[in-house]
Amino acid sequence: MAEEIVRAPVRITDAAAVRLLRPGDRVDVLAAARVVASGVPVVAVPEPSGGQGTSVTSEGSNLPTADADAVTTGGALVVLAVPRRIAAALSGAAVSSPLAVALC
16 A cells, blocks of 8 residues: 655755755755655745745645745745655654755
8 A cells, every 4th residue: 555645845944955946856855964755756846925926836736835934934945745754754853953955
């Protein structure tokens, strides 16, 4: 039985690295010196905006854009398609360590 795939919004510390990503790219997500998620697909890269716009995903559906508050907290959001257990690991890792991405 295949694992359920969910969309997990993840804040990556280096906003410039996130600007290199496009839906369909595969990335490894790193927390300190350990890999938290490997080879996971990017499904959306929400554009920063001052309002509540939308960003198109790789499947053509819409997601809210990042608001101005999110931009001032540092980093940038990326939405990944991951198994539910990996989404939980990403969330836990983000609490204790800045997250980074490596393109696969």
